[in-house]
Amino acid sequence: MDFAFDAHTEELRAKLLAFMDEYVYPAEAVAHEERARLASPWETPPVVEELKAEAKRQGLWNLFLPDAEYGAGLTNLQYAPLAEITGRSPQLAPTATNCAAPDTGNMEVLAQFGNDEQRKRWLEPLLAGEIRSAFAMTEPEVASSDATNITTHIRRDGDEYVINGRKWYISGAMDPRCEIFIVMGKTDPDGPDIRRQQSMVLVPRDTPGVRVVRAMQVFGYEDHYHGGHAEVVFEDARVPVSNLIGEEGGGFAIAQARLGPGRIHHCMRLIGMAERAIELMCRRAVSRTAFGKALAQQGVVQNWIADARVAVEQLRLLVLKTAWMMDTVGNRGAHTEIQAIKIATPRTVVSILDRAIQLHGAGGVSQDFPLAELYAGARTLMLADGPDEVHQRSLARRELKKYL
Known part of the structure; x- marks a missing residue:
């Protein structure tokens, strides 16, 4: 197994990291202010459309879709680190790059199972970010x-x-x-x-x-x-x-095909959330003083940060291994690994976000930091795409089958 990023992935990572720094992070506060002035909360803030135009101009568009005819033609292993980067701002970055669920899964379904007429009518405007x-x-x-x-x-x-x-x-x-x-x-x-x-x-x-x-x-x-x-x-x-x-009776199989790549996307974005939480923890720890010394000098805070770093490195390797297996042996061959990341990643990231919220005190549950909203999103992913217990049940059965 070789998880080193190839030259194309490195190029896209560099462009995406710069896009996040220059456009996405500054737009977070702007989008919040613009939304408050919209006639309906469901309308799109103008800054989001500006982000989409810039992402499209830079070629950071439809990165999720492996079909080169419609998307970027990236493998799961190539896309995974890009999804991690967008996960650092999950409200804006996936939408800005046209890589937001549920559109991603729906586009995959139409590209893989739709007919020519369905692709023309629905896939093309979705790929363009028009609907x-x-x-x-x-x-x-x-x-x-x-x-x-x-x-x-x-x-x-x-x-x-x-x-x-x-x-x-x-x-x-x-x-x-x-x-x-x-x-x-x-x-x-x-x-x-x-x-x-x-x-x-x-x-x-x-x-x-x-x-x-x-x-x-x-x-x-x-x-x-x-x-x-x-x-x-x-x-x-x-x-x-x-x-x-597709065909009558094919819905269950299509749903399973849709969910495999989606779980990689979710898990890598979760790792991006965890990375942002660690960054916020560290910034908070070196800037706040309690009981006569910086929070960064408190042993419990150091333990939280160290444990978070270890956990993220473990998760990233497991998700990258899963992406590599999906590329080499297919979704069925990577079934155990797909379930493993779906179980491990949300619960671990929820724990990291929980510590980050604790370190920020009242600010952690406020709208002044993204942590509370990140926590809600991560906790929801212990239910979405199949609750943890369903994946545990299936994975355990596969392990036990070896001994029966």
């Missing part, structure tokens, strides 16, 4: 950690599908630029194979019968920069059969 999208799978009435539980019904009626169901925490759906939903539901609810009951269909937001009910909060945050998280109801919403992605 946003949402992925509608999670439901409030069932344990959606088991995707076979979903109850949304997709019934064929002649040349149309009729969709009925209720979804929630549908990321991006509050953004007025969100024009398309990828909806996962059951086309064959009584089929003998529970993993062949589901399908995915494209549902334009303006389809009659699609109703965005409310914005969902995450630890009190509404995640405006990511287009929010909505509860959405589908009531006899009709779309053409041609809006089916």
